[in-house]
Amino acid sequence: MEFRDPAPFPAPASSDGPLDDAVLIGDPGELAAGLPQLLGYRPHESIVLVSLGGGTGRRVGLTVRADLPPADHARQLMAVLARSLTTDAPRAALAFVVSEAPDETVPLLPPGVGPGGGWGTDLPHRSLVHDLVLALDAVGLPLEQALLVRGERWWDFDCPGGCCAPGAGTSLPTGVGELAAVAVAAGTVVAADRAELARRLAPPGESSRAAMEAAVLRTAPRSAGGPREVATGRRRIRSVVARCRPGPGQQPPGDAEVARIAWSLREPDVRDWALLLSLGDDAAAAEALWIECTRRAPSPLDAFPAALVAVCAWLRGDGALANIALDRALDSEPGNSLARLVEDALAACVPPRQLRALLIEAGRSAGVAGPPGASAR
Template identity: 55%
Template structure:
């Protein structure tokens, strides 16, 4: 199966990148340090984006080295650094005495110590920092700009409207969340009567699953599970026939129990590689959200793969946290979390999944 085309987005002006940061991350960052890999001729193409919470001063050097290690996996020609923070200007820089002998001072942009540590960490890897930005209150500053537009009290407005970077993210299937907590909220389990009804459906489906295993064996049950997954994915395909429809609890429960068979789960990975990739992500999202623990582990793992292949590392991380919480000893989500933490490119993950699926048939 061919990898879907990835839009080639060229770096425009600095304000455009500042405006596109939420789309590059999948959510609106707050109090964050963001590194954007710049690739291609002259470092004009936006590549891997990594983010972390802004650290306390004592941890700045360690975090800078960690993020530098991650972003250089993309083999960047240069890196754009962005600090997203609502912190006010801090400190004061003394200047030569005025005519009357007094010292004048002016405020300084916040988090310059973090910027300095990132520049050092990337310089140690022979990767230059193209620009270092502060994004705050709908405006942006260049830490290295000496002109009045970047004075602490000034700044340049972040452009309104959709940039090519934002448009490409939306075309790739990204849905912008207000913050990282909003990403997690997409797969929060319901409570009340809905949760009770889903639990009852899972108990009933579990009894039927166990009976089929005893009566027919694992191979027959796996084949039925493959069919259940395929049917549910088809019901989630975008289009007028499925718009606004909700999978019945019994159908979700059947998929959840089917995914407890490792071969079914591994073959289900193939859905993220083909024409039903969007439908699969809808299915895994719905199954993860509605599944009781520990049945949520397998669909959360599959959701992480779908999001990762789409380039949405933030959603992949949220889904893997859910999968590991469901079963801390599960091997596959731990491996995926390690790969994501080490910035394994989606293309490499795609190749790995292709080999895994081929071994399941």
């Protein structure tokens, strides 16, 4: 599956999803229960759109999420989300309003229509769903269903039955569904929220940061890089990547190693070669190394490692981490060349498989030999 962030709007928006297998859905409640697996974290007060496509029209595709907007921004945000979803060329869309808002008090009949009928209750955020329907219709995309997900239950906004009455709802499925099974097989760890994902890249404490800054000063290159420095940088990265492979022998790099690698990534020939590590058999180990360098290297040396994290995450379909890492890179160094390229790719909704092919072709054109196992999928 591919995922992207919609364009930034009043409330932070993010796309998320670490799964890359074809998943067909049946019961919408199962998909509602699987939103944390789709996004990589548990959404709160969010609007989530899922594209449906493929030969059956039931393949889960692009997923976009945004914070629930204030009423005066709802229509514009829904238009942004609808346009984002069309990049996946879906047949239809599903919408999930994830909110703990209580039921709303509404008049039983609109003003001026028949005798006064008193007041009743309705599901929250129905006006938001109305704005979404209009936005999807404007781009020629039908909304198959719109569900409210609240308190471990779900409601269909269009269901007239008692099961979807404001005080009723249907319990979310329990047990391990298909989405959860795929996520477990992919090694996905669901975060409690998006902030928890951001903390995975958070800098260390003050004492560790001071030691890291000292290591950066000690290892600063004394001259411009050349072939010898490029070869040394590649060997150093390869050695540390081997120690970062998942398993009992995993060993994080020391401060001096992080500093030297962060410096070496300022060399384009080292960086281009390192980028291709995300395509090979050691992609997971390389990502672990880039995360360590992003966490520990001071600004702006953390920018290129953060951009590499974004590439690795996007290739896995993990749009949430990709966007968090990209934000880190651009905050640290707004003009960072790799981060800007990744930003353009995400803004254009380049699917992971297409990004993989583009990286391989770029490596070939530049004469950069890719790592073992680097092949288009």
